[in-house]
Amino acid sequence: MAPAERRLEGIRSMKHKVATTVNGRRHEHEVEPRLLLVHHLRDNLGLTGTHIGCDTSQCGACTILVDGKAVKSCTMFAVQAEGKSLTTIEGMAKDGELHPIQQAFWDEHGLQCGYCTPGFIMAAAYLLAQNPNPTEDEIRKGLEGNLCRCTGYVNIVKAVQTAAKTMSTAPARKTTVAAGGN
Amino acid sequence: MIPAAFEYARASSVEEASNLLSKFGEDAKVLAGGHSLIPLMRLRLAQPSALVDINGLKDLDHIKEDGRKLRVGALTRHVTIQNSSTVKEKLPLLAEIAGEVGDNQVRNMGTMGGVIAHADAAGDYPTLALMLDADIVTNQRTIPANEFFKDLFTTALAPDEIVTEVVFPVATGAHKYVKFRRRLFDWAIVGVAAQKMNGGWRIGLTNVGPTPVRATAVEEALHKGAQPEEAAQHASDELDPAGDLRASPEYKKHLARVLTKRAINQAEGRQ
Numbered sequence: 026m027a028p029a030e031r032r033l034e035g036i037r038s039m040k041h042k043v044a045t046t047v048n049g050r051r052h053e054h055e056v057e058p059r060l061l062l063v064h065h066l067r068d069n070l071g072l073t074g075t076h077i078g079c080d081t082s083q084c085g086a087c088t089i090l091v092d093g094k095a096v097k098s099c100t101m102f103a104v105q106a107e108g109k110s111l112t113t114i115e116g117m118a119k120d121g122e123l124h125p126i127q128q129a130f131w132d133e134h135g136l137q138c139g140y141c142t143p144g145f146i147m148a149a150a151y152l153l154a155q156n157p158n159p160t161e162d163e164i165r166k167g168l169e170g171n172l173c174r175c176t177g178y179v180n181i182v183k184a185v186q187t188a189a190k191t192m193s194t195a196p197a198r199k200t201t202v203a204a205g206g207n
Numbered sequence: 208m209i210p211a212a213f214e215y216a217r218a219s220s221v222e223e224a225s226n227l228l229s230k231f232g233e234d235a236k237v238l239a240g241g242h243s244l245i246p247l248m249r250l251r252l253a254q255p256s257a258l259v260d261i262n263g264l265k266d267l268d269h270i271k272e273d274g275r276k277l278r279v280g281a282l283t284r285h286v287t288i289q290n291s292s293t294v295k296e297k298l299p300l301l302a303e304i305a306g307e308v309g310d311n312q313v314r315n316m317g318t319m320g321g322v323i324a325h326a327d328a329a330g331d332y333p334t335l336a337l338m339l340d341a342d343i344v345t346n347q348r349t350i351p352a353n354e355f356f357k358d359l360f361t362t363a364l365a366p367d368e369i370v371t372e373v374v375f376p377v378a379t380g381a382h383k384y385v386k387f388r389r390r391l392f393d394w395a396i397v398g399v400a401a402q403k404m405n406g407g408w409r410i411g412l413t414n415v416g417p418t419p420v421r422a423t424a425v426e427e428a429l430h431k432g433a434q435p436e437e438a439a440q441h442a443s444d445e446l447d448p449a450g451d452l453r454a455s456p457e458y459k460k461h462l463a464r465v466l467t468k469r470a471i472n473q474a475e476g477r478q
């Protein structure tokens with residue numbers, strides 16, 4: 026590498042501060058701009074529940090909530106999360122008790138290998154915050170950004186329907202999810 | 208894959224963003240929703256030397272009615288456009304199209320300006336911008352849509368030019384976007400938009416060439432009183448689409464005709 030190129034490499038790898046609140050806890054790190062948010066969560070914060078299933082932003086396995094909105098964390102740089110509040114699958118269960126959506130995936134057999142499940146649960150959390158009583162069509166449309174290679178989706182849809190029922194009868198459990206666009 | 212290293216800077220005004228782009232040089236790029244750029248960077252099909260993040264420019268995130276115009280800020284997310292009561296009232300076809308872009312996660316991040324500037328042949332908004340004679344407003348000038356899309360991924364934008372707004376006409380007549388694809392979140396294999404406006408039809412085609420296409424031959428046939436079925440035959444008149452993984456050129460031309468008929472019929476409430 027020529028000295029000028031090496032200098033440029035140096036500038037481009039220069040680290041930036043990123044302060045986030047993840048599942049209610051504040052974190053501060055120095056990261057390279059090219060670090061994807063999903064790698065930051067998994068490698069720097071040790072939150073390996075968020076999975077990586079593709080290289081093309083299509084599978085949704087990496088879905089988390091950023092300020093309450095479902096986002097594919099593989100399609101955002103960690104530096105862009107500066108000042109934001111993130112919720113990952115690890116933030117769903119409270120005090121040793123599964124979140125109603127997690128419980129419903131368990132009860133309805135909404136998974137087989139489980140690789141896609143964290144992404145589905147986060148996408149479902151966003152969907153149910155927007156629309157607490159979705160029809161089957163609305164559930165399928167709402168989860169269009171998530172792929173499952175095992176289940177055929179039928180039990181995933183059932184799980185979301187069951188979660189919608191429990192969540193509308195049980196006292197509200199707070200996950201911070203945005204009320205959507207304006 | 209991990210993207211190649213790049214310099215990163217957050218802009219706090221359009222002017223600063225433009226200055227940063229000039230400073231970083233031609234290989235620098237704007238980072239908006241990131242949902243076209245980051246996938247390309249992950250595959251190392253794009254290796255910008257620097258990214259200028261415009262996500263903090265809240266004044267580019269707006270939807271305004273301005274007489275007979277609808278002004279949509281470049282940083283307005285698909286989800287905002289889809290749910291906007293102003294868009295639903297003044298240009299419902301745009302709200303319909305926004306709701307069909309990608310999936311929930313994509314719509315939470317992707318922006319109007321990003322789709323327009325990226326100029327993917329399968330992008331949905333460019334079709335609407337072209338067929339409705341929208342204006343693309345930048346920090347330097349106003350460019351009519353029919354002079355903006357030059358080629359595949361190629362626009363009239365200069366390297367330090369930033370899209371600030373897209374200005375559409377208000378259109379509230381019969382309308383429909385028919386997007387043909389294999390899975391819900393996919394890009395269009397072919398898409399057709401139909402909008403009734405000023406007593407005539409505007410028809411636009413997505414992904415049947417390097418740039419969006421306005422099907423003027425169909426519009427004229429309809430104007431002369433042809434039935435949708437007959438007029439739609441002209442949808443492929445001057446098309447020379449490239450084949451891709453999902454469709455051959457012949458199939459795309461077939462889809463252009465069939466979907467044009469469907470779009471007009473469905474716009475008018477027939478099946």
Ligand SMILES: Cc1cc2nc3c(=O)[nH]c(=O)nc-3n(C[C@H](O)[C@H](O)[C@H](O)COP(=O)(O)OP(=O)(O)OC[C@H]3O[C@@H](n4cnc5c(N)ncnc54)[C@H](O)[C@@H]3O)c2cc1C
Binds near residue numbers: 237318330369395
């Ligand atoms: C799974 C998936 C499915 C998708 N499906 C569709 C679909 O069906 N239809 C569709 O239209 N799109 C689709 N997209 C693309 C999505 O809409 C992108 O958000 C959009 O194409 C780019 O907008 P962005 O804001 O994300 O831009 P970015 O990715 O940030 O930028 C894209 C390009 O535009 C430039 N740019 C961005 N904003 C500006 C600006 N204001 N001024 C100048 N240059 C700018 C950038 O420098 C870059 O070169 C899909 C994406 C994914 C991941």
Ligand code: FES
Binds near residue numbers: 077079080081099
């Ligand atoms: S890892 Fe597949 S969409 Fe993010």
Ligand code: FES
Binds near residue numbers: 142173174176
């Ligand atoms: S359960 Fe295996 S991918 Fe969904």
